[in-house]
Amino acid sequence: MDSMGVSSTDRVYKFRALSVDHLGELQECIDELKRAGKLSSHRIYRSYLRNKKFEVPRNLPDAKSLIVVAAFTKLMLVDFHANGRKHEVMVPPQYYSTGLTEETLRNLILERIIVEPGYKIEEARRVHLKLLAARSGLGRYGRNNLCYVEGMGSLLTLFAYFTDCQLEDNWTEMRMMDYCKECRICMSYCPTNCITEENFVIDAGKCLSLYNEIAGEFPRWIGPKAHNALMGCMKCQLHCPANREVIKQTGRFEDVTEEETAKILKGTLDDKLLDSLSRKLREFDPTQSEDTFPILTRNLGALLNPKIDLSK
Numbered sequence: 001m002d003s004m005g006v007s008s009t010d011r012v013y014k015f016r017a018l019s020v021d022h023l024g025e026l027q028e029c030i031d032e033l034k035r036a037g038k039l040s041s042h043r044i045y046r047s048y049l050r051n052k053k054f055e056v057p058r059n060l061p062d063a064k065s066l067i068v069v070a071a072f073t074k075l076m077l078v079d080f081h082a083n084g085r086k087h088e089v090m091v092p093p094q095y096y097s098t099g100l101t102e103e104t105l106r107n108l109i110l111e112r113i114i115v116e117p118g119y120k121i122e123e124a125r126r127v128h129l130k131l132l133a134a135r136s137g138l139g140r141y142g143r144n145n146l147c148y149v150e151g152m153g154s155l156l157t158l159f160a161y162f163t164d165c166q167l168e169d170n171w172t173e174m175r176m177m178d179y180c181k182e183c184r185i186c187m188s189y190c191p192t193n194c195i196t197e198e199n200f201v202i203d204a205g206k207c208l209s210l211y212n213e214i215a216g217e218f219p220r221w222i223g224p225k226a227h228n229a230l231m232g233c234m235k236c237q238l239h240c241p242a243n244r245e246v247i248k249q250t251g252r253f254e255d256v257t258e259e260e261t262a263k264i265l266k267g268t269l270d271d272k273l274l275d276s277l278s279r280k281l282r283e284f285d286p287t288q289s290e291d292t293f294p295i296l297t298r299n300l301g302a303l304l305n306p307k308i309d310l311s312k
């Protein structure tokens, strides 16, 4: 399988396959790090990892290969109007809908990657995706622990599928990008110092994204200047030399009006606002329900409150 890129009219994907014979080795990579005390013991982080396991799925017991797919996903910007000014805010890949449906992905894999009819596929929801991408040669780790794919930088979404089709096995040594050998830019920009020299694995318990993706108050040790995106964090990716080209493709959402911004900051939600934000921010999670809207209020407040006077 040497042609690893697939593009449709408006999307770019890259993929690689691995034999399921490596599932044991893949799991051992994670278990070894756990035993060596290299993974943060933070409760929320551990809860994300708890349901992950490299194993053949029950409903596809004769799976032979795993296909890992990277879909290029742009950084987006949006202007929030407040107090007569525009405040530009980043919406990183991962936090808005690109419109890529499960059906589109399945069809892409069956028709463009497997091609021969009659094979089954099953989404691998419980695997560590970056490790799969790195060990299949699809991508390489950056010092910031993210996966970089040629032509996409780190701006991508990973997916994986099991199949009963035997595809070429691309098992590869795990490597860090050459770029990172002498570079420490991501370390110097990380607002919470979670990228260190001592441990290649980031200290996930300190990563801003761990806190701003979910409800609740921010811990006090996260300073007001740490916040930089509507959700997640862009600091370790934005200034990365390996992202220089792909950052140029940054897109823009429709502006959020003065009236809408004020409602978000006050936490007053109505159907009209939910509808409008869901459309403008392309289904950004906290615009999806009353339960998650307070996350938007908190995150936008952290970004704008130091800059605007809410009493006006």
Ligand code: B12
Pocket: 029, 030, 033, 039, 045, 048, 049, 092, 093, 094, 125, 126, 127, 128, 129, 130, 131, 141, 144, 145, 146, 147, 148, 153, 154, 155, 156, 157, 158, 159, 174, 175, 176, 200, 201, 202, 204, 207, 209, 210, 213, 231, 232, 233, 234, 236
């Ligand atoms: C848990 C999780 C988080 C946690 C923990 C992050 C983390 N680094 O583990 C939190 C909430 C903090 C988080 C944040 C983010 N996440 Co997240 N997250 C995940 C999730 C669910 C699991 C990740 C995981 O397995 N972690 C466990 C660790 C141990 O795995 P690892 O980081 O790959 O570590 C390996 C390397 O360190 C390597 N290693 C160890 N030593 C050495 C030494 C050398 C030299 C080398 C080369 C390698 C190496 O071995 C480790 C294990 O094999 C995945 C989805 C999935 N199902 O995989 C998304 C995922 C990793 N997240 C993603 C994204 C986009 C993000 C954010 C950028 C979002 C944002 N804008 O804020 C940040 C980035 C933070 C960062 N710098 O890593 C994308 C990554 C895309 C990419 N380009 O890599 C994923 C794959 C989701 C997706 N479907 O696309 N995330």
